[in-house]
Amino acid sequence: MNNSIQIKHLHARAGFGIRFNELHDQQNWSVKKAVKKLFEASEKxxxxxxxxxxxxxxxxxxxxxxxxxxxxxxxxxxxxxxxxxxxxxxxxxxxxxxxxxxxxxxxxxxxxxxxxxxxxxxxxxxxxxxxxxNFKTLLLQVSQSPAMLQFLNNQQNQKGHPNENFARELMELFTLGRGHYTEQDIKQSARAFTGFAFNGKTGLYAFNPRVHDDGPKTFFGQTGNFTGEDILNIITANKQTAVYLCTKLYRYFVNEVPDINHINQMADVFYKADYEIKPVLEYMFLSDWFYEDKNRGNLIKSPVELLVGLNRQFYITYQNPDVLLQFQRTLGQVLFRPPNVAGWPGGRNWIDSSSLMYRMKIPSTILNAGVIDFAGKATPEDEAYLASQKKQRFNIINRVQAVPDWNKFLNEIPLDTSHLQIAEFLLQPKLNNVIIDEVNKSTDIKAVAIQVISTPEYQLC
Incomplete structure (x- = not known):
């Protein structure tokens, strides 16, 4: 059985795409085998x-x-x-x-x-x-990381002068979601996290008992001399944490529109596995609904996914890596520089009229110095546009200094592969008539690739 559509979809979501020769080799694999191999490749x-x-x-x-x-x-x-x-x-x-x-x-x-x-x-x-x-291990280590302690002001959280920033975001953004706790829960939780701090001389986490409030606290209806660790245990014992996290995972991997039944199934797996992450991902990737038509080619790539996908597919090297930083700024996602504590909203928020124009231009800028070789008779407007682009070509090459390895890309494609098959491989959504017409007119594989990755459809995964 040829499972290439499912395997291509799996790699688009669980990774950053698959190369032509890899897909050709795996097309007769079962989905179960493809999922197993993905996890094996990520063990270390x-x-x-x-x-x-x-x-x-x-x-x-x-x-x-x-x-x-x-x-x-x-x-x-x-x-x-x-x-x-x-x-x-x-x-x-x-x-x-x-x-x-x-x-x-x-x-x-x-x-x-x-x-x-x-x-x-x-x-x-x-x-x-x-x-x-394990998510609980991850949550505790993040809570004790100097980066998060500094970012959410827990260094200033001391007995008698509680700072509520971390306690609030812990519940609102990291675990339960808005509406599943009270202001009183935030205040009591903040007291429990007093003493979570890092040493300014070593840069390492070091609990500070002198500033910890060891008095009784009432949190989610329970009373005790709670520490930060106790608060994390009470929060994760609440199944709403599993539901909240699985909703985010579903929107990241499956569909922007949550399906409550599928999310609840995922949350059951996650909660019963005591927040082990691998079982819930396996459950999702092995579910029939993950591969349904409505869940394929429907998510907008983040700017980083777009750039990384291009780099991997075309083996791009950059003589001037600062260009990648400029691309991230232009597209609205600079790694390590999220806009606020809620992060990048993602989804349709990645696209507006100006960013879509940049997104469609960047692939041809990287791969062909800004030139898209459209086939057929160009209109006068197109000819003027292409002439102006070719004039700028030398400047773009000097500025971007990106070198795709076309030989490597082309060598992975069997000689009898049609242009339409290449277009189908590069795009997650189904081909429309406009793309089919352009591809049929193309003279070579390189032109097909540049045309296809410069379409709005290439922005979807």
Whole structure:
């Protein structure tokens, strides 16, 4: 049985796409085997290691003159670029696609934006190490990470002066969702998290008993001298946490429109597995509904998914990695720089009239210096447009400095493959008549690829 449609869909969602030769090799696999192989490829964790120094440990505020402050800020900016480039490279090259795709999910779920690249990298590695592990372990480690403690002000959360930022976002964004707790629960929870702190001299988590409020607290109807760990246990004992997380997973992997029955099935699996992440993902990827027509080619790629998918498909190298940062800024998703504590809203929010124009232009900019070779007789407007584009071509090549490996891409495609088959492979949605007409007129595979990835349909996965 040819399962290529299902396997292509699985890789588009559980990873960043599949290459032509891989799909050809796997087309007669069962879906169960394809899912098993995805997990096997992601068993090992490769930590991100772009940053090796914590600049804050060098920081001596009272001894700084303007020159030192400037130098420190330049070093911060340099580290931030290295971190961004390092993760984008890892996303584009790793075989552990599912682990990185889930790390991207947790990166947005535990949204964090601070000016310390080492703390951000450490949080990212916590998310990566636990991406397919246990959510309760992940939640505790995130709660104790210097990045999150700093971002949500738990460093300032002390007995007698509770800071409620972390306690509020823990329930609203990380576990239960809005409407499933009271203001009183937030106040009592904040008291329990006093003492969760990191040492400014070592940059490591170190519980501070001196500032911890060890008095009795009443949280979700239970009373005790609760610590932060106790609060996390009470929250995860509430099945609403499993429902909330499975709703987010469903919207990330399946469909923007939640299906309550499917989400409840996922939540049952997740809750019974004591928040082990692998069983709920396996359940989802092996469900018939995951592969239904209405759930294929219906999600808008995030900017990072778009760029990583191109990098992987066409083996792109960048002589000037800063260009990738510029693309992220233009498209509205810079890794490690979410807009706020709620993260990127995703879905249809990725697209507006200007960003769609940029999105459709970026693939041809990377692969062909901005030129889309449309077949057939061009209109006068098209000819003028293409002439102006060709004039700019040299400038684009100099500026973007992106080199796709066309030979590698083309060598993976059997000689008897039709242009329509290539178009079908590159797109998740079904081909429409406009695309079919253009593809049929094309003279070579390279032209087909550039045309297809410059369509609005390529923005969907």
């Amino acid at each position: 964790t490769e930590p991100l290691a772009a940053i090796d120094e914590n600049i804050d440990l060098r920081f001596k505020p009272l001894m700084q003159n303007d020159g030192e402050k400037r130098a420190l800020q330049e070093e911060r900016n340099r580290q931030e670029r290295l971190l961004n480039e390092g993760w984008l490279k890892q996303l584009s090259e790793t075989d552990a696609q599912l682990r990185e795709k889930m790390t991207l999910f947790w990166h947005n779920h535990f949204s964090c934006n601070i000016g310390n690249a080492k703390y951000q990298q450490d949080l990212n590695n916590i998310e990566r190490a636990n991406a397919l592990g």
